[in-house]
Amino acid sequence: MGMTLTQKILAAHAGLDKVEPGQLIMANVDLVLGNDVTTPVAIQEFKRMGAKKVFDRKKIALVPDHFTPNKDIKSAEQCKIVREFAYEMGIENYFEVGQMGIEHALIPEKGLVVPGDLVIGADSHTCTYGALGAFSTGVGSTDMAAAMATGQAWFKVPEAIKFVLKGQLKRWVSGKDVILQIIGMIGVDGALYKSMEFTGEGLASLSMDDRFTIANMAIEAGAKNGIFDVDEKTLEYVRAHSERDFKVYKADEDAEYSQVFEIDLSNIPLTVAFPHLPSNIRTFDEIGDIPIDQVVIGSCTNGRLSDLRVAAQIMKGHKVHPRVRTIIIPATQKIYLEAMKEGLLEIFIEAGAVVSTPTCGPCLGGHMGILAKGERAVATTNRNFVGRMGHVESEVYIASPAVAAASAITGKISSPEEVIK
C-alpha cells in the first residue's frame, strides 16, 4: 500500500523508503520556527541541554510577532531574550520590529519554505505552510529547543483524511468559509493527529492566500498538519519568493486514507463560527441581528494582501459604524507597504478604521484590540474559545475578511451583500 503526501515527505526526511501510520520516526527538519512567546522557553531548554550552538544558522527563524512593539516590560524582556540569542548564535532569520510580520505570513513571504520541506514551529498555526506542499506542524518549546540543537525531531507518522475539491467558490466566498465548513462538518477533533490533505480539480481555483488560510486552520480540526497538492500556482508562488531547490512529492495512487470527503466549492456558503468553538458554524439564513463592538481584520489566518483587498473593496466609500472599533492588521511590513501603495490603507482610514503594525495580538487576547466584559467582535482570526480575545464574558465570531468588513459598516454581523448591492 502506498503513502500519503505527508507520509512521503516524512519518509524522505527520515531517510526511509517507507513509513506507516503510527510509526515513530526521527526526521531532519528544514526549518525551526519560534516567536516571542515560545522562543524564550525554548532558549532556556536549549541551554539546559548544554547546547552551545544551533545546528544551522540559516534554518532557524525567530519572529517576535505576538506582543510587539512591546506592550509592557514583561514582553520587552521576552523579546530581549530572543534578540540576544539570535545575535549570539548568528541566526540569519531573526526578524526585528520593522523587518517583520506575523510569523506564518512572513515565513512564506521570505521564501523560507518550499514544497517538500519539513518544518516545525513552536506555534500551533505552523501548519499554515502546508499550503506550499510542505509538511509543517506546531510543536512545544522543548521540541523546538531540541531541533535548534540537533536539526531533528521525532514524529508519529499520521494517517490522513483526503479532501477532494471540485467546483469554484461563489462571489465573496473564500478559503475561510471552506475551512470553517469543514471544521463544522468534522468537528474540532475531527482530524485529531491526522493529516488533512487537499487535492482535486477544484484546487486550481483557490488562490495561494485561500490555501494558506485553509492549511492554517487545520489545527482547529485537531489535525497534525494540513497539506495541499503542488500545482502551477504553488510553483509560481515559490519561484517568486525563493531561490531554493525543492522536490515536489505526490501521494501514491494507492495511498490509504481514514476518510475521503468530496467538497464542491460552489456549494460553500458564507460562514460564521459563533462562540465558543470554530466548529459552531452558522450561515446567514441562521444569523439574526447581532450587534458588535469590534472588528479585527488580520492574523496569521487572514491578514494577507488579498484579504485586505476584499475588505477594502467592501469598505470603500463607506464609514464604519460609529460604535465599532475597526482594527486592520496587515500581516507583514511588506503587505502593509503593498496595501498602502494600492490605496487600500487610505480606504480603511477614510472609513474610520485604524491600521496597526503587524501583530497577532488581538487573536489571542494579548495586544491591540482586547475585549471588555460583554463585548462582541467579528474577527478574521482562527479561534473563538471562551475569553480568547479578552474578558471571559466577551465573544468572538470568526469570519472571512468580506464578512468582517461588511459587519464593520453595518455594526452587526453582516454579509457583503448587505453593503454592496
Place this chain on the structure above:
Amino acid sequence: MGMTLTQKILAAHAGLDKVEPGQLIMANVDLVLGNDVTTPVAIQEFKRMGAKKVFDRKKIALVPDHFTPNKDIKSAEQCKIVREFAYEMGIENYFEVGQMGIEHALIPEKGLVVPGDLVIGADSHTCTYGALGAFSTGVGSTDMAAAMATGQAWFKVPEAIKFVLKGQLKRWVSGKDVILQIIGMIGVDGALYKSMEFTGEGLASLSMDDRFTIANMAIEAGAKNGIFDVDEKTLEYVRAHSERDFKVYKADEDAEYSQVFEIDLSNIPLTVAFPHLPSNIRTFDEIGDIPIDQVVIGSCTNGRLSDLRVAAQIMKGHKVHPRVRTIIIPATQKIYLEAMKEGLLEIFIEAGAVVSTPTCGPCLGGHMGILAKGERAVATTNRNFVGRMGHVESEVYIASPAVAAASAITGKISSPEEVIK
C-alpha cells in the same frame, strides 16, 4: 498694575475686572478634557457627587488614547467605562478608536480650543493649547469630575515668566530644542505654578506645530501653563479648524512678571535631554557615541505632520539601523492619512520603521514600544524620568524628530548632519 495674558483670561472667565497673583478664583471653563486613564476615576467621582448630567454636552471631550486599541482586559474595561458614560450623557466630543488621536493633537485639530478659552484636562500636558493663546492646564480627576458637573473650576491666579523671542531657528533646530533649552536653563521646577508667556518678534518664525511643542512641555518646567501671543499664524490655524467666535487677549503693557528672559532663536542648538530629567540637556559637542535600541517619533509633543515631514526628509532613501526598533506614531488619524497621502509613511516603511495607530503608549511606558532592562531609546516624547518608557534600568533620551530620525539611521544618538550632508 496690569495683568499678564493668563491673568486676563482667568479674570474674564471669573467675571472679574481684575485678578492678582495668588488670588483664588472660580472660573467658567470652555472645555473639560479626559483620557482613558483619568476619566474612569473622574466618572466615579462625578457619580459620588450625585451629579446626574454634565453641564454642557458640547464642552467635554473624552479621548481614549493611552492604551488603545486596548492592550489588555484592564484597559478595555477602562475604555468601556468612558464609552458608556459618553453615550449615557450624550457627550458630543467622544472620540472612538478610528476617529481619534492623541488628545493634545486631536483637540486643536477638531477646533475645540480657540484663543482666549479656558481649558482644563485631566492630563498634565493639557497645557499644549496655550499655543493658541488659550489658558489651558492639567488638573486631577476630581477637578475634572466637578467641572463636568458644574462647568467651573477653582484656580489660584499664577504669576508669570515672560520669554521674549527674537531671531529665527537654524536648519534642523525646532520648537523641541527651544523648550529643552529653556527647561535646561530654568530647571524642572523653574516655573513652578507660574505661567510661561511667549511673546516677541521671534514668534512669527515659529510654526504652530513648534508652538504646540513648546507649550506642551511648559509642565516639564513645573509651569501652571504655557501661553503664546496670538498672531496671524494663530488666527489662520484657528480659522481653518474652528467656526467658533473668540476674543484675543493681550497682556497689559504694565503687566508684572517674576522674570523676563530674552531668547535669541538663532542661538538655539540641537539639544538632547539625557536621562533622567528633561532639564539634563546636552548639545552635540558634549555627546559621544551612545548606541540605542529604539527610536520613537510621536507623542503629544512631536507627533504632528510637520514632525513626520522632518523625520521623513531625513529617513528618505536610508534604512534604519538593523538593531534599532523604529516606531513612528502619527498623533491622529487625520495626521496619519495626510502623512500617507504625502508619501511620508511609505518612506518610513521602506526605511524599516513601523507605523503605529495613534497612541501615547510608549511615552509613559504603557503601550507600543516598552523598553527592557538596559535598553536605550531616543524619543520625541516629553519625559525621561527613571523607568518612564519601561524597565527602571532603561534610558530615554528626549530629542526632536530630526535628531530621532537621524539616530534611527545611525544606531546612535546623532544629529541630522550625520545623515544629510
